[in-house]
Every structure is written in structure tokens, then in C-alpha cells.
Amino acid sequence: MTAVEEISEDPELPIKMATMSQIESFSPPIYASYCSKNGAVCIDRLSKYKKLVGPMSMISKIEDSQITVLYESGEAGLKLPAFLVQSEFAFLIGIIRKATKLDIKPTSIIMEELPDSNAFRDFAGTELIRGNVNAISFSKVDLNEPFVSYNKSMWSYFEPELNKRLSELDVDDSVSARVRSALAELLPGGSGSIEDVATKLGTTKRTLQRKLSEEGTTFQKQLNSTREVMALHYVKNTDMNTNDIAYLLGYAEVNSLLRAFAIWTGKSLTEFKKSD
Structure with a gap:
């Protein structure tokens, strides 16, 4: 049970x-x-x-x-x-x-x-x-009954990214990779705790912690890594403001994102945008 x-x-x-x-x-x-x-x-x-x-x-x-x-x-x-x-x-x-x-x-x-x-x-x-x-x-x-939700344009939008993530998972089938993949989906929806990820992966918090430890990492390290990759993507490829990016990364306060971004890049978010 x-x-x-x-x-x-x-x-x-x-x-x-x-x-x-x-x-x-x-x-x-x-x-x-x-x-x-x-x-x-x-x-x-x-x-x-x-x-x-x-x-x-x-x-x-x-x-x-x-x-x-x-x-x-x-x-x-x-x-x-x-x-x-x-x-x-x-x-x-x-x-x-x-x-x-x-x-x-x-x-x-x-x-x-x-x-x-x-x-x-x-x-x-x-x-x-x-x-x-x-x-x-x-x-x-x-x-064979037609879906009223059929949307060819949306599929064209999703397919390349899904295939990319699938190929990355095939190359790296570690627990760490699965955690990062789960976080990439959970964070924009306001979730992202270790309990959320464990549930999504069909395991328990304790088992997930143990498996990550066996790979020489922790949940917090994987969370930070995922947030860094997502933050850089949003800053480089979108026009979203800082508040929206902070929300999508699961930060309760914008200042938390700004401090983390400075640690990741050695620059403030404003400086990074100017130099990019």
C-alpha cells in the first residue's frame, strides 16, 4: 500500500x-x-x-x-x-x-x-x-473517434522539445536526470519540493534521497542546477520580466532569484542581459 x-x-x-x-x-x-x-x-x-x-x-x-x-x-x-x-x-x-x-x-x-x-x-x-x-x-x-481538442499547431510546437528531452533521458538515465526532468515540469506549476518530485517519480522521499546520495549528489543540488538552466533559458530566449521568471522557478521572492543568479553567473541579472 x-x-x-x-x-x-x-x-x-x-x-x-x-x-x-x-x-x-x-x-x-x-x-x-x-x-x-x-x-x-x-x-x-x-x-x-x-x-x-x-x-x-x-x-x-x-x-x-x-x-x-x-x-x-x-x-x-x-x-x-x-x-x-x-x-x-x-x-x-x-x-x-x-x-x-x-x-x-x-x-x-x-x-x-x-x-x-x-x-x-x-x-x-x-x-x-x-x-x-x-x-x-x-x-x-x-x-478512431476524433478528438475535439485536436491541435496540430500545438503538437508542432511541443514535438521538438519532447524529442530533445527524450534523447537526453536516453543518454543520461540516472536518477539525477529524472529529478531534473521532473523539476522542469513541476516548478512552473508552483511545485518543486522533494515530496512533489518523489510522488511524480513513483517513489518515496527517503528512497529518492538515498538514490541521489549513491550518485554523489543531493536534491538541493539538482534543484539549483535545474533552476540555473531554466533561468538562463528564460533570460536569453524570452522577454519575461524578473517577477515572472522568479514565479516560474518556484521562488517566493524576487530577491531570492537575483541572489542565486549572481552566484550562478557572477553578474547581476541586469548586467547579464546587457552583456549577452
Whole structure:
């Protein structure tokens, strides 16, 4: 049982978390998938960029009349928590329903561990089967329904950056790299604590600290590094003011950004802009 499950006794929590308002805007890979032409393309994009979101993989299998998606842990021998599986399935069902404005139901759901209540089954509209995999299937007909959220221009905007981040992750598959990738997504949304990152990576604060220590680094060092890279990007490539940059980097006060920037570059932010 995960820490979230232990704290909450609400059987609908995975559904509420996965289908909350505007969840598609929380992450570039997810938003890019929401902009897809249909459910089939959405699943394809989610499968490709899943490891930018968390340490798990989505493997899609095209069959005669349906498409099945297998969810597996990113670490060999590690079983996905039941709460996480429910959340992932609920998210996929929810985003397809929201994007098509249709009450699409999976044709099959197989889970290694079935939920205790009927809340998830009622939400999915499909009987749950216990098995040795975590898999969800949809009919090809349903997945070919057009997305009302289809936006080719936004996909053209996101694709190069997502591919760049994916290639960087392939080159550097360390925990540190995953932490930096998570922070790059979390900071602009007002999050960025070690607890936030641990949750996003599907682990605990203590485990994350231990793995970073094994790599000879700390969470604070990775946070500072990520903020430095993002700050330089914003200053060099955008016209954003200092207040906006501070907010996007998770600083409560502008002065905190100014002090950090001087340490990173040896110059004040104003001096840096003039010399750049």
C-alpha cells in the first residue's frame, strides 16, 4: 500500500486525482497527447513520452479489433502499486472521454491487484479481471473517434522539445536526470519540493534521497542546477520580466532569484542581459 492510500480511505481518490479539472495542462507530454487527432494517436504519444512523466512504461499492442496498453514498472522486478495502476487507467479513460466528449468504455481491464471497492469498476464501466499484468484495452472504433481538442499547431510546437528531452533521458538515465526532468515540469506549476518530485517519480522521499546520495549528489543540488538552466533559458530566449521568471522557478521572492543568479553567473541579472 502506498503512503497516499494509507492516508486516504476514499476509494474514489485515484479517479478524482486522475480526472481533475485541467489535468491535461499539468505536463507537456500529457498536453501534447491531449492535442492528438484521436485516441489511437494519443496512446501512441503517451507510450513514447511516458518516461518523461514517471518511471514506468506503456506498451501498446495493436490487435484485430482493439488496442491493448500494458503498464510496467521502469525498474526490473518492481511491482506497480495498485493505487498507481488505478490512477493511470482512470487518467487514460478520462482523457479519451474528455477529448471525444463521448462516454467511451474500455473493452477489457486486467489488473494484478483488484481494488477493494466497486468505485473504479463503476467509473470504467467494465468488469475488472485479475491477472499477472496490468493492461487496458479499447476498441479501434472508439479510438478512431476524433478528438475535439485536436491541435496540430500545438503538437508542432511541443514535438521538438519532447524529442530533445527524450534523447537526453536516453543518454543520461540516472536518477539525477529524472529529478531534473521532473523539476522542469513541476516548478512552473508552483511545485518543486522533494515530496512533489518523489510522488511524480513513483517513489518515496527517503528512497529518492538515498538514490541521489549513491550518485554523489543531493536534491538541493539538482534543484539549483535545474533552476540555473531554466533561468538562463528564460533570460536569453524570452522577454519575461524578473517577477515572472522568479514565479516560474518556484521562488517566493524576487530577491531570492537575483541572489542565486549572481552566484550562478557572477553578474547581476541586469548586467547579464546587457552583456549577452
